[in-house]
Amino acid sequence: MxxxxxxxxxxxxxxxxxxxxxxxxxxxxxxxxxxxxxxxxxxxxxxxxxxxxxxxxxxxxxxxPQAHKGQFTxxxxxxxxxxxxxxxxxxxxxxxxxxxxxxxxxxxxxxxxxxxxxxxxxxxxxxxxxxxxxxxxxxxxxxxxxxxxxxxxxxxxxxxxxxxxxxxxxxxxxxxxxxxxxxxxxxxxxxxxxxxxxxxxxxxxxxxxxxxxxxxxxxxxxxxxxxxAVYSRERAAAWAEEFVEILRRRIGPASTSDPDAPLSVDQTVALLTGADASELVSAALVLQARTPDETPGLFCLAPVVDGRLVPRHPMVAFRTGTAHRVPLIIGTNDREGTIFRGRIDILPRSILRIETVLGNGDPESRALIVQAYPGLPGGGLTADFSGDYAFWYPCVAVAERHSRYAPVYFYRFDVAPRLMRWAGLDATHGLEMFALFEQADARLARTMTSLGGRRVFTSAGERMRDAWLQFAEVGAPLEDWPRYAEPERLTLIIAEHDRIESDPRAARRQAWTALLPLA
The missing domain is CATH 3.40.50.1820 (Alpha/Beta hydrolase fold, catalytic domain)
Structure with a gap:
């Protein structure tokens, strides 16, 4: 048939x-x-x-609509x-x-x-x-x-x-x-x-x-x-106001002769709805470029706790069990923050940005962070500090909270071709996508594996994809991947030879918990 x-x-x-x-x-x-x-x-x-x-x-x-040149392309x-x-x-x-x-x-x-x-x-x-x-x-x-x-x-x-x-x-x-x-x-x-x-x-x-x-x-x-990275209406309103001013300076409303006079609500609406999409994209680029220094560690383009569609911060929903109680796979790569430098330097890596993040805690919690990342705020672990702040610790917090109400499976992707390690990038943000989606023959992936490691990289992607497919079919990955739960926090380390670790990088987790007790 x-x-x-x-x-x-x-x-x-x-x-x-x-x-x-x-x-x-x-x-x-x-x-x-x-x-x-x-x-x-x-x-x-x-x-x-x-x-x-x-x-x-x-x-x-x-x-x-999006940018084709500049910092964010x-x-x-x-x-x-x-x-x-x-x-x-x-x-x-x-x-x-x-x-x-x-x-x-x-x-x-x-x-x-x-x-x-x-x-x-x-x-x-x-x-x-x-x-x-x-x-x-x-x-x-x-x-x-x-x-x-x-x-x-x-x-x-x-x-x-x-x-x-x-x-x-x-x-x-x-x-x-x-x-x-x-x-x-x-x-x-x-x-x-x-x-x-x-x-x-x-x-x-x-x-x-x-x-x-x-x-x-x-x-x-x-x-x-x-x-x-989900923010309050007050924080979002401040970014909106700053954006409107950027847009106004770029194209200006035709209905006012004084460029410094406050805009009425109607004038603001006319500016936003009348602007070409390309102008909105350009103004957003300016705001994005400013944000990492004006508000270190925050991302101006993000969901908002508006009280309606998103009634409470997701971290609160995970903590209280009001998030949808569906099985979850969640994890990160080994060194998320190494790619965020140069043109895409948006994480808290500079001394000023790191000090701003550390300023959220008391002396004891700041000391724990410095112990976990020796040399801060200007030492060699700034990339790991920033990547853990933006990606790893929030994922750990979600896993920890959601595991109290639903099955959670946590992973860390450690596989990096030799060239990536030589460049100091290691298993950085987004690298697993090339393995998971079988893109080893793509131009960038061929470059990454040009000095070796292609077989290991491809094999890791095959195992990862099989786990994702199994999860889609039955709501649980492969049998040798245990559920994540306190206090063991069992984690699948995807490497040349996969393994299970209990609470990897516990000192970092404890330091972040003390510094940033998320909502």
Missing amino acids: DNSPSLDVRVTGGLVRGTREGGTVAWRGIPYAAPPVGRLRFRSPRRVLAWRGRRDAETFGPAA GIDPDVPSGEDCLTINVVAPSSGAADPRGLPVMVFIHGGGYSTGSSRDFSGQGRNFVRSGRVVYVSFNYRLGALGYLDFSRYSTRRRPIDSNLGLRDQVAALRWVSRNIRAFGGDPGRVTVFGESAGANAVTTLMATPSARGLFARAIAQSAPAN
Whole structure:
């Protein structure tokens, strides 16, 4: 019996036609919400607009507006982009599913600091996951930068409403689309795994604390999550005000003759809604470049505790058990912070930035940090300090808290090709993505493995991918990966030969717990 999926699939909005590609069937660029343009700029995503006839789904939709040069760069300039970016992609095995329930579904949320990236990146295509025949793979675009992750709701009026957490709302809308439509592609809406890396992992942990996302996914994977990067309305309002002033200085409102006079709410709204998307991107770059020194350790483009979509900080939700009690894989790479230097120096690595972070604690907790990272604030462990601050310790805190209510599996990825170790980068932020998504033949990966280590790197990615697939299928990884729980804190170390360690880097964990008792 032929159970291969049909190229023509009816989804919310109409009929779409996919393409067969080497053992898979792909449908790309399907709208999951109305274009957020015109009156819908800065508004929650609206229901997708229906179309007539059959819609071609062979190509990716436009990426969200983002920069092509400067400190924070994203997609190549020849990749189409625009505000009409709310599209989703589905890739399924061409053989279909033998299980009448359908295959498990893996929904990937791309990273990029909530300012860059798109679903057409190699991680968004997921072919190596689909060719296993074990899952249906989904990726999507969402609003980025000022259009998605600055909170201008303080300027909302009855005549021109403005909503908060727009990128996060897009993610919820995409998951709702999956829940309603994925059966048509051979997927099981009851076995959806949401996963992401970096900002995409922050999205995962934030969605776990978003009430409106309840029931839209059954498991979660967060790779290198800056899970604490969710801020108060007051902090977000300060960034919004600073952004408006930057934008005003760049293009200026036509309705005022005095460049220094305070803007009214109506003038501010007119400035934000009338600006070209490219101007919003440029102004956001200025704000992003300022933030690491003005507020060390914080990221200006991030979700907001708005009291509505995100009623409480995710760390509070994990601590109190009000986060969605789904099984979770979470972890980081060995040395997350080494890549953040030079053009992308955004972490607290300088003496001034480190001293600002240390200023959050009392003398005893600061002494514990210095013992854990000898030589601070100016010694050789600044990269480890900054990476642990932004990624590792927040992941540990999430794992520790969530494990009291649901299964948690913690990992650390230690595999680094010889060239990466020679350069002092080691297993840095994002490195595991090349292994997990079988990208050893990509130009950058070939360079990284040019001095050796390719076999070990590729093999680690295969084991990691198999664990992710097993987790998507049954809600638990391989049997030799034990659950994470206090006090043992058993952790899978992904290395040339995998091993289990109990509470690795305990001294660092205890120092951070004393310095930064998260919400």
